[in-house]
Structures are given as C-alpha cells and as structure tokens.
Amino acid sequence: MPLSSAEPSSHVDVLIIGxxxxxxxxxxxxxxxxPTLSYAILEGRGAMGGTWDLFRYPGIRSDSDMYTLGYRFRPWxxxxxxxxxxSIKAYIEETAAEYGIDQRIRYHHRVTRAEWSSVDARWTVDVEVGPDRAPLRMTCGFLYACTGYYDxxxxxxxxxxxxERFQGRVVHxxxxxEDLDYGGKRVVVIGSGATAVTLVPAMADRAAHVTMLQRSPTYIADQPAEDGVARALRYVLPRRAAYAVARWKNVLRGMLLYGLARSRPGLFKWLLRLGVRRALGKTYDVDTHFSPRYNPWDERLCVAPDGDLFRSIREGRASVVTDHIESFTETGLQLRSGAHVDADIIVTATGLNVKILSGVSxxxxxxxxxxxxTLAYKGMMFSDVPNLVAxxxxxxxxxxxxxxxxxxxxxxxxxxMKQHGYxxxxxxxxxxxxxxEPVLDFRSGYVQRALDSLPRQGTxxxxxxxxxxxxxxxxxxxxxxxxxAMEFKRSGSAASGQALLPDAGTRSNAEVVRG
Incomplete structure (x- = not known):
C-alpha cells in the first residue's frame, strides 16, 4: 500500500525529494x-509549490504558457x-489534493546526504527534520530528485x-x-532577465518611478497573456481534448520559433526588434536598450505579457538605463558613464545560484x-549512479x-525492473x-557560473x-x-515477476544483466 502521512515508515520503494x-x-x-510501490515525498520547506511558493515578489509569473507548463494529465x-x-501554486495544490498526493508529503524534511549500497540494493538517506534539524535516517529502493536547479x-x-553607503533598502x-512598501518610491531594478522584466511593470503601478538598470540588453517578446485559440477550442471540444490540442499547438509553435531563431538568427532578431519598435515608437533608442549582442536563445527569451513592460515605459512610469555600476552612493547608483540614478529602493534582480539536487551529497x-x-543519461540519470532519477x-x-x-x-x-526481478x-x-561537453549550451550568467559543477553530456x-x-x-x-547503455542487476533472492526493490536489510549477491 502507498505510504500515507499517518503511517510513517523508515523505508519506501520510491523516495521523492521536493x-x-x-x-x-x-x-x-x-x-x-x-500502484503497488510505496512512496513518500520529502519537502524541506513548510509548503508545497517549490518556485511558486518561494518567490513572492510583485508580479511573479511564469514566462511559459500554462498549456505546456501545466501537467499533461490535468488541464489548466x-x-x-x-x-x-x-495561480500556479493553487494549480499545484489542487492537483495534489485531487489525487491524494498531499497526504504523502512530509514537510520540513531536508535531505542532506544519500548513499547507495549495492549489497543491500538500497539508498540510505540522511534527513534533517524541523527547525532544530533533528536527524532522521530513511531507506528506499529508488531515489527520485525533483529539487529544481537553483539554491x-x-x-x-x-x-x-x-x-554600505546606500541609505535606502536593498532587496533580492x-x-x-513582506513589509516592503514601495508606493511613491523611486525604485531601481538591477538586471534585465525574466525577473526584472516581470518586476518593473508590476512595481510601476504604485512606485513613483521604476528604472531597469542593465549592463546589456535582453531579447523581450510581446506575447498575449491569453491564448485566443485555446479559448475558442473550449467552446467546440471537450475540456481534455481542447487542452491537448492547445498544448500541442503551443509545443509545435515553440519548436518552430526556436528552430527559426537558431537557423535564421538575423531574421529572428529583426522580428523581435520590429515588435519592440512598434511597442515603443520610432523615436525610442531600441538599438541601445533592446538589441543584445548575442543571438536569440543563446540566453532564454523573456516575455512581456500584453506588452506590459513596454506600456509602462511608454507611459513614463518606467525607464531603461543601459550602463555599468561604478558604485552605490547614499542616494542611489553612480554609473560608469558619469550619470547618477536616484533610488529609495534597489532591487538586485541579478539571478540565481545553481545548485543541482539541492546540494544533496x-x-x-x-x-x-x-x-x-558524470554524463547525463537521457537528461534524467547519471552515469554509474544506480536507481536515481533527477x-x-x-x-x-x-x-x-x-x-x-x-x-x-x-x-x-x-x-x-519489477517484471524481471531487477x-x-x-x-x-x-x-x-x-x-x-557542457550539459547546457547557454550563455546565461547563472549557467556559466555553475558549469564546473554540472554533469556533462556526450556526443x-x-x-x-x-x-x-x-x-x-x-x-x-x-x-x-x-x-x-543501461545495466540491470538482479539479486540472488529475486525471481522474474516478483516485487521490485527489496526492503531494508535484504542482502544477496547480484546478477548483472546488460540491456
């Protein structure tokens, strides 16, 4: 029987982290x-949702459409x-409740270490529980890491x-x-990635003025917040069918645009620049502020839903400055060009720290x-690491x-594995x-800073x-x-068709089977 929160156990067949x-x-x-395998979910924080529970800044949203970011099995x-x-957090919570998954989650359980034993055919997992970090040890036959990619x-x-000279407030x-009141304040958002592109128009509604200060421009596409085709499909198709068609439409559209960006970067740049020019007008300095030096999709493309960023710039509530920071001052930022940007609040939207497997050793x-x-196998396992998926x-x-x-x-x-007794x-x-080779061909700063710690890929x-x-x-x-490339082992006590993954304490010699 699957594990429930009311039936704690130190051993499960599959242990999900995150x-x-x-x-x-x-x-x-x-x-x-x-359905015959037991499982538990260990969550280091006090709520489900991951990214969508952690980030609480104004305007927080996805830059991917929900017909592809949503689950295939549960329509958005x-x-x-x-x-x-x-809304995304609520979608995750509703999904967990609908399928009883919320009963399998153990909150405030932070995994710190996991060791595989080939003799026992199991992982031994060290966990810190609660604010006091009380030690707990669990075992499982299979480890499934759903920890994301950042710290x-x-x-x-x-x-x-x-x-230290700045007399205002600096936040990441x-x-x-929760107590940050930016109403009527001058705000500088340092950065030009997805977070900055989201924050600037969201804060501009209440702030006196918001400045997006960037060292170099980012590609930004104006995209409708609503999917008109998906909305129309709901009127002519059953709910799941409409969702499936909309999902595939957006998958294929995304693949087409990505392929065009990589094969015809000049044309794609021109199209993006044309969109910005139409949004901001002929007199705006698009070349300085919205024409990156790199090719599209060398870094992730940012999205401005319904052109919200461009609208806030047009209306004078926000502006973009492309320059380098010389130093902080008491009242803002001194720039390399000699200009000074006044600020009451500075937001450092400068990126993430990549941390694979949430730092679990x-x-x-x-x-x-x-x-x-290691080499990444199918983008989900690691060479020479048994019974672990990320x-x-x-x-x-x-x-x-x-x-x-x-x-x-x-x-x-x-x-x-179960069918064959592996x-x-x-x-x-x-x-x-x-x-x-590097596992990611991406020029984004957070990727470049982490490449030495990431698994590699083959040819x-x-x-x-x-x-x-x-x-x-x-x-x-x-x-x-x-x-x-897949090697299987069958313990001496396992026979074909018997249950997968022995309970803690099972010891036997292993028979190696190549795929």
Whole structure:
C-alpha cells in the first residue's frame, strides 16, 4: 500500500525529494502507473509549490504558457495562458489534493546526504527534520530528485563598491520582504532577465518611478497573456481534448520559433526588434536598450505579457538605463558613464545560484559521487549512479514538458525492473569514446557560473541532450528502457515477476544483466 502521512515508515520503494511542480507530477505518475510501490515525498520547506511558493515578489509569473507548463494529465482551466505565481501554486495544490498526493508529503524534511549500497540494493538517506534539524535516517529502493536547479537559500548578488553607503533598502527578489512598501518610491531594478522584466511593470503601478538598470540588453517578446485559440477550442471540444490540442499547438509553435531563431538568427532578431519598435515608437533608442549582442536563445527569451513592460515605459512610469555600476552612493547608483540614478529602493534582480539536487551529497558504495564527472543519461540519470532519477526541464521550452516525460519513463523503468526481478538499474558509458561537453549550451550568467559543477553530456544518444520535445517523447515514451547503455542487476533472492526493490536489510549477491 502507498505510504500515507499517518503511517510513517523508515523505508519506501520510491523516495521523492521536493514537492514542487515536478515532484507532484512525479507522484501522480507513480500512483497511476506503479500502484503497488510505496512512496513518500520529502519537502524541506513548510509548503508545497517549490518556485511558486518561494518567490513572492510583485508580479511573479511564469514566462511559459500554462498549456505546456501545466501537467499533461490535468488541464489548466485558468483564463490566462501566462499565469501569475499564486495561480500556479493553487494549480499545484489542487492537483495534489485531487489525487491524494498531499497526504504523502512530509514537510520540513531536508535531505542532506544519500548513499547507495549495492549489497543491500538500497539508498540510505540522511534527513534533517524541523527547525532544530533533528536527524532522521530513511531507506528506499529508488531515489527520485525533483529539487529544481537553483539554491533555495540565497540568490546571486554581485559585489559592488559602496553598498554600505546606500541609505535606502536593498532587496533580492528571491527573499522579498513582506513589509516592503514601495508606493511613491523611486525604485531601481538591477538586471534585465525574466525577473526584472516581470518586476518593473508590476512595481510601476504604485512606485513613483521604476528604472531597469542593465549592463546589456535582453531579447523581450510581446506575447498575449491569453491564448485566443485555446479559448475558442473550449467552446467546440471537450475540456481534455481542447487542452491537448492547445498544448500541442503551443509545443509545435515553440519548436518552430526556436528552430527559426537558431537557423535564421538575423531574421529572428529583426522580428523581435520590429515588435519592440512598434511597442515603443520610432523615436525610442531600441538599438541601445533592446538589441543584445548575442543571438536569440543563446540566453532564454523573456516575455512581456500584453506588452506590459513596454506600456509602462511608454507611459513614463518606467525607464531603461543601459550602463555599468561604478558604485552605490547614499542616494542611489553612480554609473560608469558619469550619470547618477536616484533610488529609495534597489532591487538586485541579478539571478540565481545553481545548485543541482539541492546540494544533496551522494555516495555509491562508499565512494563520493562527483556529478561534474558524470554524463547525463537521457537528461534524467547519471552515469554509474544506480536507481536515481533527477527531473530537469528544458531551457528552450516549458519545464514540465520534460519533467512529465521523465516521470513516464521512470515508471516504465520501474515496471520493467519489477517484471524481471531487477533490483538495480545503472547507466554505463559503452561503445566508442566520447568527448564530454557542457550539459547546457547557454550563455546565461547563472549557467556559466555553475558549469564546473554540472554533469556533462556526450556526443550521441542516449548521452546527448537535444532540447527537443518531440524527439524526447519518441525516445522516452516508446523507446527501449533496456538499451545498450543501461545495466540491470538482479539479486540472488529475486525471481522474474516478483516485487521490485527489496526492503531494508535484504542482502544477496547480484546478477548483472546488460540491456
């Protein structure tokens, strides 16, 4: 029977780390596709939602449409395709409640370490519980990390000269103060990424003026907040069918635009620039403030729903300054050009700190795992690390698209192991040698700062990340789970068709089976 919060156990078949968007989705698939397996969800914070519970800054929203960011199995029924954070959090909570997943979550359980034992065919997981960080040890047969990709404890803030001189307030969006009153204040938002593009128009409604101060421009696309096609489909098709069609329409549209951006960057730049020019008028200095030096999708494309950023600029409530910070002053920021930007509040929307697996340290048979020395298998497992899946989304599309596929594939893998009596599955690099490459071909600062700590990718499948939903769908929904790179082990006590994953304490010699 699946584990419930009323029936605590120190051992489960599958242990999910994280109760955010991907963690709740993983739990749903486990319940539906592997109903005989017990599972629990450990969440380090006091509420589910992950990103959508942590971030509370004004205007917090997704830059992906909800027909692709939403779950494949549960239609998004909200009016807006580009949804705000509270609506996304509510969607996650409603999904968890509808399927009873909320009863499997253990809050304030922070995983710090996990060690795999090949002899026991299990993970031993060290957990800190509650504000006192009381130690707890659990075991599981399979570990499923849905921890996202960044450090929840702190965001990235560069060091600037003179910060102690500033007499106003400095805040980072990742930890937005509940008591911050910016009404009638002069606000400077440092940064030009998705967070800054969201904050500026949201704060401009109440602030005296908001300045977006950027070192270099970012590509920003004006996109309708509502999906007219999706809305029309609801009138002519059943709810699930309308959602499926809208989802595929947006998947294919996103793939088409991404392909155009990579194959014809000059044309794509011109189209984006044309959109900004139409939004801001012929006299606005688009070349300085909205014409990046890099090609589209070298960094993630930002979205301005219904052109909200451009509207706030047109109306004089916000402005963009492209310059470098020389130092903080008592009343604002001194810029390298000699200009000074006055501010009562400075918001450092300067990015995230990447932290794979939420900083959980791993070991296999007593040997520490250095993820930077592993290769990513199908973008979800790591070479030579048994019975561990990590949910990672796309950089060029909605996060959930890939996480849904990872969940489906994980269930296929678990059912294959159960059917054949396997207790261990581990990706092994076989065949001709490959030269490892960075796992992400992305110029964003948070990626570049973290590349040395990230796993690598190879030059061929299944070690290559193609960032292509259709290609991944074929591979992960219909491809073999017992491919040439996957090694299975069957304990001496397991017979084909018997239950997967032995309980704690089971010891036996293992039979190795190549895929």
């Amino acid at each position: 109760a955010g968007l991907s963690g709740i989705g993983a739990a749903y698939h486990l319940q539906e596709r592997c 029924l909200g009016g807006k395709a580009i949804a705000d954070g509270p 929840y404890a702190s965001g990235y803030t560069p060091t600037w000269p003179g910060t 969006p990742q930890h937005w103060p 791993l070991a296999v048979d007593g040997e520490p795992v250095q993820l930077a020395r 949910a990672f989304g796309y950089t060029n599309a909605s996060w959930t698209l890939k996480c849904d596929l990872v969940a489906e594939y994980t269930c296929r893998l678990l059912n294959h 207790t261990q599955s581990v990706p092994r690099v076989t065949g001709p040698a490959m030269t490892p 061929r499948a299944p070690w290559r990340l193609y960032q292509n939903y259709v290609r991944d769908l074929v591979m992960m929904r219909y491809g073999r789970v017992d491919d040439e």
